[in-house]
Amino acid sequence: MTDVTPDPRDHRPLLGEPTALDLLNTRWSGTPVNDALTDVEQYGIWLSSNGLSGRCTADEAGLAAIRQTREAILLAAQEAREQGELSEAGRAGLDAVLAYGRIRRTAGPGGAEDRIEADRPEWLAPWLAADDFLGLLGQGAHRVKQCAHEACILHFFDASQNGRRRWCRMAVCGNRAKAARHYVKARG
Numbered sequence: 001m002t003d004v005t006p007d008p009r010d011h012r013p014l015l016g017e018p019t020a021l022d023l024l025n026t027r028w029s030g031t032p033v034n035d036a037l038t039d040v041e042q043y044g045i046w047l048s049s050n051g052l053s054g055r056c057t058a059d060e061a062g063l064a065a066i067r068q069t070r071e072a073i074l075l076a077a078q079e080a081r082e083q084g085e086l087s088e089a090g091r092a093g094l095d096a097v098l099a100y101g102r103i104r105r106t107a108g109p110g111g112a113e114d115r116i117e118a119d120r121p122e123w124l125a126p127w128l129a130a131d132d133f134l135g136l137l138g139q140g141a142h143r144v145k146q147c148a149h150e151a152c153i154l155h156f157f158d159a160s161q162n163g164r165r166r167w168c169r170m171a172v173c174g175n176r177a178k179a180a181r182h183y184v185k186a187r188g
Contacts, residue, residue, distance in 0.1 A: 004051035012036055014154045014168050020052050020133035023070050024077065024155040033153070037067055052125050052165070059121035069097045069126035073133050079153060080141035094130050101127035149173035 006015040006127045009046040012034075014025050015126075026036040026046060036042050043066060044058030056062060074095030079090045086094075100123035118124040119170050136157055147168035154168040167173040 009047035056125040097130040
C-alpha cells in the first residue's frame with residue numbers, strides 16, 4: 001500500500017495499491033468493463049491519486065503512454081501469476097516502457113542520491129509504474145495477485161505474512177464468495 005492520499009474524485013473500487021497494480025486497477029468489472037483511463041481528465045485523477053500530479057502532466061501523449069504501460073504490466077502480471085516468470089514477450093513489453101527512462105545516481109550532501117529521468121515527459125509516470133512492477137516481482141511474483149472472485153478483475157499485492165490473501169477486499173469479494181457458498185449449502 002502506498003502512503004499517498006487518493007484523489008477524492010477517484011471513484012475506482014480499490015485504491016492504494018502499489019503504483020503498478022493501481023494502474024491495472026483502472027479497469028474493473030462491469031458490462032462493459034469500467035475504464036478510468038478514457039480521457040485526459042481521468043488520467044489526471046489517476047496521477048493525483050498516485051502522488052504524481054506535481055511531477056507528471058496529464059495530456060494525450062501521457063494517456064497513450066500509460067495505456068501502453070497498463071497493457072504491458074497486465075501481460076507480465078498474468079505471466080507471473082500463471083507461469084511464475086515472464087516470457088520474452090512479457091519482458092519486451094516492460095523493457096519497451098523502461099527504455100524511456102533511467103535512474104541517475106549522483107553524489108549528494110548525505111551520500112548517493114538517485115534521480116529518475118525520462119527521455120520525454122509523458123513517459124515518466126509509465127516508467128515509474130513499470131519500475132514499480134519490477135520491484136514487486138522482486139518481492140515475490142506469487143504475491144502479485146488478481147482477486148479470486150470470478151467476477152472481479154482487480155489486482156493487489158499480497159503483503160500478508162503467509163501469502164494467502166485471496167480477495168481484493170474481504171468486505172466485498174470475500175463476503176460475496178462466502179454468501180454464494182452458504183446459499184449453495186443451504187439449498188443442497
